[in-house]
Amino acid sequence: MSSFGIIYASFDRFPAPKGAAVHIRAFVEALGGAFGGLDLLAIGGEAGEPPPEGVRFHPMRAQGPDLIQQAMCFRGELAAWWRGRERASVVHVRSIFEGYPIARRKEQLTRHLVFEVNGLPSIELKYHAPAVAEDDELLRKLVAQEDVCLEKADLLLTPSAVTARHLESRGVAPGRIRVIPNGVDTGLFTYQPPRPWAERPVRLLYSGTMTSWQGVHHAIEACRLLRRDVPVLLTLVGPTxxxxxxxxxDLCGELVGEGAVEVLDALPQAELARLHHACDVVLVPLPPNDRNLVQGCCPLKLLEAMASGTPVVASDLPVVRAVAEHGVHALLVRPGSPKAIAEAVRALKADPALGVRMSEQGRAHVERDFTWARAQESLVAAYEEAFGMVRSSTRWSASASARA
Structure with missing residues (x-):
């Protein structure tokens, strides 16, 4: 049977102001530009910037009262789209929700399967849906579906060395794994030096998912502790x-009424970048749980803060140390400790020169090692090495080299 093109399937909304959508855009732009076209299958998101050149976007539905039913609806949409089509050269998936039915029929659907592991529902689902935490049968099903995807994938991509080690513990040969860290669009997240400290409220920023596994509750409690000494405004930005x-x-309690906390919906990347420049410190308070310690991640919010020049206080975890060095690019504090976060903010206020040094060094670090252009080039190179694919566009090769 003949084969055609690359299919990139993702049980995520696109376009959207979330980190997943930013990641998807960067990857499909690289693959479509380098290899001459790509079909993107994702949940139809908000109106926004059109797909990159060379990418054909096919929005899918994911309807239902809960995650499992939404996933089943999405799988049905995928099956309907696929019916009657030729075998693909490569299918690239980001989760088991779209990946499992494809992995089961890999030989019929594609020559090569790429599994991009940003998260595993056997670890993460309990944080999104606490009611399933004690559902042992569901957990066994999730692990079994993950195992099928891990076994069938010819290439596994992950943004974190911590995640790579977990995949190896699950039986994946190291030679099938490539670690490609997340990146930042440094033209969008432009650099500005830290704001001078003055007699005004200290403005803190937390952006991202408003869940316990991201540590939003620690950011709120740190704000409460800081208010004993100085006026504080904590801005929480993310989808809810x-x-x-x-x-x-309810968790913020009196802090909202007293003007110490504001809650904003998720912002487009350009607006989020401007908000960074209006704040004094960005908080990345990842707790020490299995999502961060076992599964792993590459904190995009940390990279974006470093690129913007705003000083950062982050949890001292392996996934953070892979991106930032303590006292050089950010202040790393005891994980799970609002008191340690508050003390670090006080230290930055007491020593403004420390924040300036970290700001400059953090930006230089991102420009050198954590741009999306660098991640895109690593992705294209992984496809070339794993599958013997040849770039169809010399323009992409030249532009990618220039951006990297």
Whole structure:
């Protein structure tokens, strides 16, 4: 049977102001530009910037009252789209929700399967849906579906060496794994030196998912502790469902009424970059849980803060140390400790020169090692090495080299 093109399938919304959508755009731009076209299958998201050149976007539905039913709806949409099509050269998936049915029929659907492991539901799902934490049968099913995807994938991509070690512990040969860290668009997240400290409220920024596994509760408690000494405004930015927003406001309690906390919806990347420049410190308070210690991650919010020049206080975890050195690019503090976060913010206020040094060094570090252009070039090279693919566009090769 003949084969055609690359299919990139993802059970994520696109376009959207979330980190996953930013990652998807960077990867499909690279693959479509380098190898002459790509079909992107993802949940239809918000209106926004059109897909990159060379990418044909096919929005899918994911309807249902819970995650499992939404995933089943999405799988049905994928099956309907695929019906009657030729075998693909490469199918690239980001989770088991789209990956498992494809992995089961790999020989019929594609020559090569790429599994991009940013997260594993056997570890993460309990943080999104606590009610399933004790559902042993569901957990066994999730692990079994992950195992099928891990076994069938010809190439596994992950942004974190911590995740790579976990995949190896699950039986994946190291030679099938490539670590490609996340990146930043440094033209979008432009650099500005830290704001001078003055007699005004200290403005803190937390951006991202408003969940316990990201540590938003530690950011809120650190704000509460700091208010004993200095006026503080903590800005929380990220997507929230109605019930989740209500729980978040309950957690903030009196801080909202007193003007110490504001909650904003997820912002487009350009607006988020401007918000970084309006703040004094960015908080990345990842807790020491299995999502961060066992599964691993590459904190995009940390990279974006370093690129913007705003001083950062982050948890001292292996996934953070892979990106930032303590006292050089950020202040790394005891994980799970609001008191340690508050003390680090006080230290930055007491020594403004420290923040300036970290700001300059953090930006230089991102420009050198953590741009999306560098990640894109690593992705294209991985396809070339694993599958013998040849770039169809000399223009992409030249432009990628210039951006990297």
């Amino acid at each position: 469902r109605r019930e989740q927003r209500r729980e978040l406001l």
